[in-house]
Amino acid sequence: MKPHTISILVENRPGVLSRVAGLFTRRGFNIESLAVGTCEEPGMSRITAVVIADDEIIEQVKKQLNKLINVIKVSDITYIDHVAREIALIKVSAEPGTSRAEVMQLADNFRARIIDVGTRTVVLEVTGDTVKIDALEKLLHQYGIKELVRTGKIAMPRGSKTVSPRK
């Protein structure tokens, strides 16, 4: 079982996201993250889903998604060279003095930005692949993470290859 990144092009209509999400739940497919937004095609949206399952289940996931009338194209980009990013906002305890300096140092090392500073907390914004964000999260735990929000992964193939439908 490994995480698969699936890119789904759908019609931008009410209820489409719940059709897609509902399909995952009711068929017992374990979904790790789901990110959705508009895309290059007018009237369409692209959903990026990360699903943890073996290849056989993923095949079934793709086939079931393809059966939905509002789904235009489903691509598993796990095995093709791609770039992937997610954003996390992390609110960390940062008491004035040593710990605040350390947190800021860490942020700097991870190229995270500090987007809010409170009297006892700072909020970091970090962009990167899942591994990088996981690593930063792990390091920040010792200072105390007050709140954490992640967008879920978005991804696209590298180079001239696309997951757009053939025109």
Place this chain on the structure above:
Amino acid sequence: MKTGAKILIESLLHEGVDAIFGYPGGTVLPIYDELYDSSLRHILVRHEQAAVHAADGYARASGRVGVCLATSGPGACNLVTGIATAYMDSVPVVAITGQVPTTLLGNDAFQESDITGITLPITKHSYLVNNAGELGKIVHEAFYIAGTGRMGPVLIDIPKDVQTDVVADPETVPEKVSIRGYQPTVRGHPKQIEKAVSMISGASRPVIYAGGGVIASGGDAELMRFAETMMIPVTTTLMGLGAIPAHHPLNLGMLGMHGTQSANYAVTECDLLIAVGARFDDRVTGKLESFAPNAQVIHIDIDPAEIGKNKAVDLPIVGDVRQVLKEINLKLTEKRVQSPWNDRLAEWKSQSIQPPAVDTGLLTPQYIVRTLSDLLTDSGIIVTEVGQNQMWAAQHYSFTRPRQWITSGGLGTMGYGFPAAIGASIACPDKTVVDIAGDGSFQMNIQELATVVQYNIPVKIMILNNQYLGMVRQWQELFYDRRYSYTELPSVDFVGIAKAYGVPGICVTDPADVKDALRQSLTCDGPFLLDFRIEREENVMPMVPAGAAINEMILGDKR
């Protein structure tokens, strides 16, 4: 200038709909008002569940799309079981529901329910209409989606204000539907077909496993040609009964949990299994690892998601069964002759257990079904409820053609048969429609006796009455040490009930009276009810216990 309700009715007529099954209510009043003057035939049922089962029975009997109509909230929710039934058996049904006005949507208004949300997992597609101008286009699309590809139910939810809105310029409805995300593959891939032909020619112990897809695609003639050319024995699923005539020498009968010995042994021993419009349901395969363990598998199906879902497949062919078989037949030029494999199967067939004979003096369901089969031959349409009655009908009626057999296979819906028989009778008024029922199932939609009387729908109800929930009792007998926990039903005077509704009936207790009673029922012009007081603890045999391999059958006593 037209209202949404008028556009709806006109669209239905444009789709060639001649009858709809429904039940009125607050949020469909504008539609019912339009129906009042329309040429569309509306059958008033007594429960919305019956409306959708009737639409389903209509669709299965005729091959056309069945249509039902219900109000919002409770009306719509009562459709759920029927929609799920149609979904599981891939039956083309368009279900139309009323909805509270758009201004109240989401407010928990009186009789509001999110029916598109509720039915999301059991519909092929659904629409919540928010603009009356789009209604014509949506109806056209819905019929197209329901009746093409792998067929299935489509729901159209129409808020009341959309029904009353007056539209000056409705969206034009294109003759040909084009939906970007929905393009079913009809023709099989030529390379795959070529490979299939070589696998078929090379096999020494091939078996065809034919399912409901053969019936749905109208592929029975191509299937016969294929089987006869290559002398390949055919076993059918419950849904595939009628795809090959019962008495055809190549027919092995049904396979699976209550399948024949010859079919289950053949599948276990074959070296090539050709699955045609069938989906490897657990009631068919039993223990998956032991299902066709030594066979290469060819799977022909219009739904790519079915291929490899349960059983690994060596050669998939995505396409319409009739089309694909036609292509295969064009390539099979050399006729094969009887092989040792055929001889072996013929021997198994001759050794299969025989049904109880009449001279036992007992009133057995097998004898009743066989007698009906002899009397009706191929002029009848057999609809069943769910349970023992369904399996006895499947095992002992001799089906000779497709669409002669209508039953809830995938969902196993008790209460399905009677309303589905009403739909079948409306679709095929020239055929004798018989609902083979159990006393338990029949009581789930017994109120439809009022419907058959109101419209004089000549459905024959044949209750195999054992005063038990018979199939559950059978499982309790075999696997729960005869602890009949809540499966005994008190005796009901079904003839009396039928009479109260205005339906004539006879109660039969003696095997000697079976033939006459059936004759009387079949020659009667209108609906008729027969209450057969059968052997109470008769079982459906053979039987494969759940989770066992299909060649590990319990055979029962060889009476």
